[in-house]
Amino acid sequence: MKKKFMHIRLVVFILLFCINAMGCQGKTPSVSFYALTPIAVPQNTSGGQGRLENVSIGIGPIHFPRTLQRPQIVTRPSANRLDxxxxxxxxxxxxQDFLNVLVQNISIITGSNQIFKYPWSPSFKPRYRVTLDVIQFDGRLGDTVLLNxxxxxxxxxxxxxKSEIKRSIIEQPISGEDYNALVKAKSDALKTLSVKITDKITVMDGT
Known part of the structure; x- marks a missing residue:
């Protein structure tokens, strides 16, 4: 009788252990969400370039690769593989996040409040219009982000x-191994692109 009781206890223990283990395995990891961030507004200054403070600029439309038009963050562990x-x-x-941050960046850099994204109001007549074709905007965790x-x-x-066409290939090092560092590097790469575009507009506006 005692052996039978011990056997039952052992079976119950094993069943409880298995149920608990299955419950732990069934827990889905939580999802983390990220967003690109604009450059910081310089403290105690207007942040503008002076010459472009009153210049009107329209940004867009922008074309994005289909591989990036999804909610999941895409990384490129090798040249021919996407994760x-x-x-x-x-x-x-x-x-849209890319476009919004680009508009904010250029507004902060120039100090102009006349920077609008596409599509803008018919009454808005920008002096400059910027269109973009993003070919690549991904990276390898712990390595670099490439904005082409x-x-x-x-x-x-x-x-x-009159128009000017440029190509920018920006490689931004990632200062960390996680996705937060990856997204920060993406924001930094977009900042560099914003500066390049603004610098070109400054040159064109001075000619």
């Missing part, structure tokens, strides 16, 4: 305008 993280996602639409884009700046009214 999608189910547990590290964008808090919104990456394409072609952008065009048009000056003047449609049909009577």
């Amino acid at each position: 999608l993280s189910e547990f590290h996602r964008w808090g919104g639409d990456l394409k 884009s072609i952008w065009e700046i048009k000056q003047g009214e449609p049909g009577n305008e």
Whole structure:
């Protein structure tokens, strides 16, 4: 009788252990959400470049690769492979986030409050219009982010305008091994692109 009781206790213990183990395995890791961040506004200064404070600039439209138009953050562990993280996602639409931050950056750099994203109001007549084709905007965890884009700046009214087309390949080191460091590096790469675009507009505006 005692042996039978011990056997029952052992079976119950094993069953409870298995149920507990299955419960632990069934817990899904929480999802983390990320967003690109604009550059910081310089303290105690207007942050503008002076010459462009009263210049109107329209940003967009922007074209994004289809591989990036998804909620999961995409990394590139090798040249021909893409990884999608189910547990590290964008808090919104990456394409729109990119455009919003680009507008904020250029507004902060120039000090102008006349920077608007596409589509803008018909009453808005920008002196400069910037369109972008983003070819690559990904990276390898713990390594670098690559922002490869072609952008065009048009000056003047449609049909009577001059334009400049540039290509920027920006490699931004990632100062960490996690996704937070990856997203920060993406924001830094976008900051560099914002400076390049603003510098070109400054040159065009001075000619």
